[in-house]
Amino acid sequence: MSIDTLTPVLTANWGAERSWTLASYEEHGGYAGLRTALAMAPDDVITAVKDSGLRGRGGAGFPTGMKWGFIPQDNPKPKYLVVNADESEPGTCKDIPLMMASPHTLVEGVIISSYAIRAHQAFIYIRGEVLHVIRRVQAAVDEAYAAGHLGKNIHGTGYDLDIVVHAGAGAYICGEETALLEGLEGRRGQPRLRPPFPAVAGLYASPTVINNVESIASVPSIIANGADWFASMGTEKSKGFGIFSLSGHVTRPGQYEAPLGITLRELIDLAGGMRQGPDGQRHELKFWTPGGSSTPLLTAEHLDLPLDFEGMAEAGTMLGTRALQLFDETTCVVRAVLRWTEFYKHESCGKCTPCREGTWWLVQVLARLEKGVGSEEDLDLLLDQCDNILGRSFCALADGATSPISSSIKFFREEYLAHLTHGGCPFDPAASTVFATAGAQA
Known part of the structure; x- marks a missing residue:
């Protein structure tokens, strides 16, 4: 496979010397998209993002431009843009490297996106544990203010914008957008009941757009290069x-x-x-x-x-x-799924019963199976628990907790049974064909 398969856009300047500074970012074409956007009408910026086919990069894949279009402009309350930088999903590690290597890509995206939805206040909500990232993004925001990209009358256009970099309190649940809003408002991070949706009554009960870091960071290149350029990559329905x-x-x-x-x-x-x-x-x-x-x-x-x-x-x-x-063949799928489930149990905010109680019981049954204690009926019990949790909680945390369990039983049921046969995990970490060998010995 050729390296030409890659399309470095967001990552294009990561290898540049001091790539996180304003000087380096502008040297590589940074803030060209902002100048283009400020010469456009806000609605035209929204249309360009819609035409590009950009879909949310935080997981849900909802069309970004359409989300922006939901903001009721006849609402007299202020409009807000909130960037979800609370990256804490196990295995996810794209937003934090992006903010470390090129924070101005995000800052420029925030300015353009805020201009499009007519917001004069934006918030970047970053996981509290990644203090080095918070400092780097704050430094980039300060540089943007000094260069006139932020503040009053940006580049003489009459448009005003302020950005607040907010440090979260370290809860996985705050990656859920309404729990994030609760945290921003100074309350305990727990999901809100919807409706109303954030576009109508979000931060401080005002119209709010919440987007992932990568979604917002993709906007400058779309505006600078055109919607057709972005839409020419990817597939028919998944552009870019x-x-x-x-x-x-x-x-x-x-x-x-x-x-x-x-x-x-x-x-x-x-x-x-x-x-x-x-x-x-x-x-x-x-x-x-x-x-x-x-x-x-x-x-x-x-x-x-x-x-x-x-x-x-x-x-x-x-x-x-x-x-x-x-994961290769030396990995025990039961053990991996148990570790993930323990994480979700720990991170449940406890607001709703299906998640608070359900994740606890999932861990109990999985731990029993991983130790080789129990019976084959426990697999059906697990699936029944998943079925009772799925779709019945305030947010998607509980749904996500069931996903690795139900899918692993679907593909690796025999491996679960092997734990029962062996009275514990049959895997030898040093072996090269672990399950094939263990299964034969069973």
Whole structure:
């Protein structure tokens, strides 16, 4: 697979010297999109984003321009833009590298997006644990103010905008947009009941647009190069490019920016293949997540599916955040799923019963199975629990907790049963063909 497959746009300047500074960013064409946007009518900016086909890069894949169009401009209340930079989905690692390497890409996107929806106040909500990222984004905002890109009468256009960089309190639940708004307003991060939706009554009960970092960071290049340029990449319904985060058992894990619709096989080739064992033999892919641990997992049978919203939906999963966690045959799927479920149990905000109680019980049954205690009926019990949780909680956290469980039982039921047969995990981490050998010995 040729390196030409990649489409470095958001990542194009990451290797530049001091890429996070204003001088370096402008040297690589930064803020050209802003000047173009300020010469356009706000509605024309929204139309350009709609025509580009940009869909939300935070997981849901909702058309970005359409979301902006939902803001009721006849509402006398102030309009707000909120950037969701609370990246905490297990396996997801694209927004934080982007903010570290090129924070001005995000800042420019925030200014253009705020201008389009006629907002004069924007917020960038960043995970509280990543203090180095918060400092870097704040420094970029300060540079933008000093250069006249922010503040009063930006570049003589009469448009005013202020950006606040807000540090979250470190809760996974605040990645959910309404829980994020609660946190911004100084309350405990818990999801809100909808309707009303944020576009009508969001931050401070005012019309609010909430977008992912990568969604907003994609806007400057769309405005600078044109909607047709962006729409020429990707697939028919999943336009443009995206950052694919490969982690786990590959030779070169990292960020790979490519058009939507690329396959995992192509990405693995770009990453140097699966890792090699001590004997020099290359390991085999066993299972993987297309969009973080809250998306149903897939297997090596799905290597050639297009990584776009439609292709993943047809396979019964979701593209999500393109957090591709790859696990080879030395990994126990039961143990991996248990670890993910423990995470969701810990991070449940406790507001609704299906999630608060359901994730606790999922861990209990999974832990029993992982230790080889219980019976085959526990698998049906797990699936029944998942069925009772799915679609019954305030937000998608509980739904995400069920995804790896139900999908792993679908593809690896025999592996769950092997734990019962062996009275524990049958895997030898040092083996190269673990389950095939363990299953035969069972």
